[in-house]
Amino acid sequence: MAFNLQKIENPDFYIDFTLRKARERVSVKSFKGDKVAKNRQAELIRFDVIDTVLSDKLRNIHLSYPRFDDLTDFYKELVKITIDAGQYKKSCAAIKWADNKVSFFCRQAKSRIAKSRDLVDIKKTRDSNIGRIVSVVKQIKSNLKYLDECRRVFKDYPTIKSGLNTIALYGFPNVGKTTLLTKLTSATPEISNYAFTTKKINIGYHEQPAKNIKLQILDTPGTLNRFNKMNLIEKQADLALKHCADLVVVVLDLTGTTYLREDQDRLLDRIIEIKKPFIVYLSKTDMMDKETIEKLQQEYNAAGSIEILIDGIKTHFKKHPNLAI
Numbered sequence: 001m002a003f004n005l006q007k008i009e010n011p012d013f014y015i016d017f018t019l020r021k022a023r024e025r026v027s028v029k030s031f032k033g034d035k036v037a038k039n040r041q042a043e044l045i046r047f048d049v050i051d052t053v054l055s056d057k058l059r060n061i062h063l064s065y066p067r068f069d070d071l072t073d074f075y076k077e078l079v080k081i082t083i084d085a086g087q088y089k090k091s092c093a094a095i096k097w098a099d100n101k102v103s104f105f106c107r108q109a110k111s112r113i114a115k116s117r118d119l120v121d122i123k124k125t126r127d128s129n130i131g132r133i134v135s136v137v138k139q140i141k142s143n144l145k146y147l148d149e150c151r152r153v154f155k156d157y158p159t160i161k162s163g164l165n166t167i168a169l170y171g172f173p174n175v176g177k178t179t180l181l182t183k184l185t186s187a188t189p190e191i192s193n194y195a196f197t198t199k200k201i202n203i204g205y206h207e208q209p210a211k212n213i214k215l216q217i218l219d220t221p222g223t224l225n226r227f228n229k230m231n232l233i234e235k236q237a238d239l240a241l242k243h244c245a246d247l248v249v250v251v252l253d254l255t256g257t258t259y260l261r262e263d264q265d266r267l268l269d270r271i272i273e274i275k276k277p278f279i280v281y282l283s284k285t286d287m288m289d290k291e292t293i294e295k296l297q298q299e300y301n302a303a304g305s306i307e308i309l310i311d312g313i314k315t316h317f318k319k320h321p322n323l324a325i
């Protein structure tokens with residue numbers, strides 16, 4: 001999972017859980033002094049428990065759900081296309097507001113109870129502040145619900161690490177991108193002889209510790225030449241390409257068994273348009289004769305084997321002194 005998020009419950013769950021914990025704590029304590037003193041001690045403990053337990057729950061939510069502004073560009077864009085970013089921000093802020101309010105009412109109640117010499121006043125203070133706390137938590141009902149909906153969407157986000165040399169495998173459906181990922185890394189995603197097998201971004205790591213090489217390789221779902229009417233899966237691939245890839249490997253299947261060469265050529269224009277460095281890789285060369293491979297290698301300045309591709313990748317990253325390779 002890209003974000004480590006906990007399941008969110010409804011307000012009644014948090015309220016019941018907290019008040020029960022507070023009741024349990026108060027009931028096991030024995031208090032000293034007259035009736036007023038005993039009640040005062042009990043209610044001070046009750047609000048201590050309410051503050052700790054409820055704030056803990058709310059704080060866990062607003063700390064674990066990432067602030068939109070802290071997200072990388074890739075996740076910001078992904079959030080924008082998969083959920084309502086405005087409503088997400090508002091919901092996070094509402095949880096924080098509720099957390100502060102709960103603590104405020106607990107402090108207010110404790111301060112008044114500590115000074116009170118009157119049993120009725122102590123009970124009144126307790127009931128009115130518990131009432132306010134319950135009302136605060138009920139007020140964020142729709143925000144809690146929305147954040148839990150977001151959690152279900154976030155669950156399917158790819159976990160793309162920042163700070164690693166990242167390569168995106170890009171190309172038409174069925175051309176052999178996932179097969180290439182399995183040759184470069186130990187990832188084992190599904191490979192099938194039909195288009196659109198890959199429906200999410202598969203991630204693998206190519207590591208050669210002795211040579212200080214660590215590459216993050218993103219196998220993107222197959223794309224077609226329809227940049228203005230992409231579905232969500234294609235949009236994800238496009239975002240990974242734009243925001244995460246330091247280098248793109250364009251996988252071309254020029255065996256004539258899948259897509260037309262002219263159509264596949266247009267993907268190269270796309271890469272040039274978004275100004276990404278790229279290497280062309282010819283897949284399925286075992287289905288071609290030697291002369292054809294040599295001709296295509298020259299025409300596209302392409303890698304016609306996995307060894308040549310790895311050499312090309314190394315050469316590319318060596319030219320970037322900031323990168324680890």
Ligand SMILES: Nc1nc2c(ncn2[C@@H]2O[C@H](COP(=O)(O)OP(=O)(O)OP(=O)(O)O)[C@@H](O)[C@H]2O)c(=O)[nH]1
Nearest residue numbers: 173174175176177178179193195196197198222284
């Ligand atoms: N002969 C041969 N077949 C290959 C090669 N690479 C892939 N294939 C076959 O081509 C088909 C598609 O391979 P995938 O790796 O799933 O292709 P993909 O580009 O990831 O496909 P999508 O996920 O649908 O976009 C499978 O049947 C593979 O076995 C290759 O180098 N040679």
Ligand SMILES: [Mg+2]
Nearest residue numbers: 177178197198
């Ligand atoms: Mg695939």
